[in-house]
Amino acid sequence: MTDLQITGLTKVYGSGATVLDGLDLTVPAGALVAVLGPSGCGKTTLLRIIAGFLRADSGTVTIGDRTLSGPGTHLPPERRRIGIVPQEGALFPHLSVARNVAFGLTGLDRGTRRLRVEEMLELVGLAGYGDRMPHELSGGQQQRVALARALAPQPQLVLLDEPFNALDSSLRTGLRADVRAALQATGATAVLVTHDQQEALSTADLVAVVRNGTIAQCDTPHEVYRRPADPWVAAFVGDAVLVTGTVDKGTATTALGRVPLADPPGGVREGMVLLRPEQIQLTDTASAEARGMVTEVRYYGHDAMVTVALDEVDAPIDVRVPGPAPASPGERIGIRVTGVATLHPVPA
């Protein structure tokens, strides 16, 4: 098991656009990090530099004590010991599943190679599929073969480039869990690029949120969600409710009521108080901390999002309730806040 260290990575394309701007990222040995960011933020560029397909303008990429990219060093992709799972399988269509998986297994005798292929296919849940051709597999099975092919040469690092994109949502959930289990079983360090926050939160050990060519926050899924670095991260990784508040003794007083702060900063008297929609409860108007009118209800089956225009807050707020919403547009309603909030500076 080997850790991945990225330091000061910068990439400016010919057009003059700075896509990576001194990006730092550390992935501990054996961990799976999800690199999450909006379209065009540089995720693929980062992956291509790690893989060695693209040269950075400056910065270093090391795995363990091996420098892959750095001043005066650029190891070619085939010498990096990195396995890659591309967006859509990209299997060789004319080769059987077994020969696809065996593709990168050089320097092994035939018996050892066959055993490794069988072991990898079993690991990804496709034991017995070796003789099939890629076109005889479903999209999800093709991605499993692509993972088996990437893992077969026992790489130190595995890069997964939006590997579940082409699959429908019910298939994705099962495959994510299986990919995670297979990576854990081999102990490989892994980088998963995605723009899907659910995927990042549910699959990875660490979530690295990319913004403007740097990492805005890298933390466990729980910490990124519970203690986002700033309102932008909060709104990108989930839904956010922001209200101004004054602070006294670790508690913020807001138009939604008084809310304890997760990390009360010393000496700060006011700021933006950040809550999640599921921290807000709908109540009757008599026992509420704040009151307003329901303006919209969006139903999602397992929960619903209720938008409320509060009497004393300019912007409407979102409230997440389990199951069908207990109120309809046009109804007067009360709200109450539960849990703790994080505090952020008021934008200049």
Ligand SMILES: Nc1ncnc2c1ncn2[C@@H]1O[C@H](COP(=O)(O)OP(=O)(O)OP(=O)(O)O)[C@@H](O)[C@H]1O
């Ligand atoms: N070869 C290139 N030459 C010039 N600009 C490029 C090149 N490749 C990418 N870019 C630009 O760099 C920016 C980042 O691209 P990149 O593909 O790394 O983003 P991304 O985060 O992976 O996006 P997506 O989620 O849409 O795949 C984009 O604005 C893109 O247009």
